[in-house]
Amino acid sequence: MFCHVAPRPRNAEATRAAILNAARERFARESYDDVGMRDIAGDVGVDAALVSRYFGSKEDLFEAVLDSCDNGADLMAGDRSTFGRRVAREVIFQAKSESKLKGLLILLRSISSTKAMELVQRSANRRFYGPFAEWVGGHDAPVRARLAAALIKGMAVTREVTGGYGMDAGQCERMADQMAVILQDLIDGEPAAAQDDGKLSPAA
């Protein structure tokens, strides 16, 4: 038996960090309501009471988790001309445990339990939409940023809610390609993200 394998050296700071990591992982995979203090504590190997002690309340812990996510900043960091391709592949193919979009997953899962959503609203607006719109830049940046974000989120929802895409590998590839093009056009501000017939805000 592997009982008491590692009695975990007594170190408040490290334990606190471990709890935070476990919580982030849990909240990315299950919803706010489904994640219990006892679950998180169990992942780390401590008592649930300790989680309450260190973070105050479940809401406070959730807020700390939100703050600990790098909300997609690294996606904006790379080469701008490959943004569409990079993001499309990330959201369509990347394993859930990969870190880049963990904040996005948490955001999606928070569409429940009104409390969690309020916290996410503030965090997302301040820490993601603002910077993203600014990074997109150009004419009607907020509009194009929100459209791009919507496509990204929607694809993530599809994947979560359907548990995969129910398509073969070739179809997934072509879907990623098309998504890449749409995203890239959106952030580049190409003529209305498609052939513009002239009716819609033709110039920048």
Next chain:
Amino acid sequence: MFCHVAPRPRNAEATRAAILNAARERFARESYDDVGMRDIAGDVGVDAALVSRYFGSKEDLFEAVLDSCDNGADLMAGDRSTFGRRVAREVIFQAKSESKLKGLLILLRSISSTKAMELVQRSANRRFYGPFAEWVGGHDAPVRARLAAALIKGMAVTREVTGGYGMDAGQCERMADQMAVILQDLIDGEPAAAQDDGKLSPAA
């Protein structure tokens, strides 16, 4: 006082229907976990025990609600050439209480409480994705259908999670216009939904 205003005539069938409607409304506005049997019963004006009696369990009730949603069939019914515009305006501007996308809202809210999501997965695949992909038709219909669905869902998520779009009316209008174009191109199978530079799956 308006106590006992309408003692509700004794009619099992009507009461059952009223419960189902109230439940659909609730599940569209709050998550599976946040909606309680007592809430639903309260909306109708009956005891919570009756809800359990009529529908067996909360899961059974939820499943009945899913079956009672017309999953966007009417969106496909109209003129195909105005699909993009109709849907974009519906998802961006329509009041939540409007019925057409109620199934979509429930789907979004179900991204919690693993139980609800499993039920929604089955229902959505069978009753929405299949028919929608078929309706879209043409080359790689499932791929384009999923892209369009992703954009629609993502925009709904944005609206839900941010509680509006945080933009002025003009920006919302332009966003709806751009979204309409993207959607329309997707279901029309226009060259890669944007000007195709030839690198990506150039032909049909």
Next chain:
DNA sequence: CCATTAAGTCACCGGGCGTTGACTAGCGGC
């Protein structure tokens, strides 16, 4: 080597949930 202090545990509370079995009240048939 022991006292002190912080790290971690344990038992327990109050509350809300879904669900159940016993009960009450309104309606149709004789």
Next chain:
DNA sequence: GCCGCTAGTCAACGCCCGGTGACTTAATGG
């Protein structure tokens, strides 16, 4: 005008949750 049947209510159960105060145990400094 009573009877039986069923729609609907009531009280309660068991369960699990988040949170708290009292306790135990490990590390540390003199």
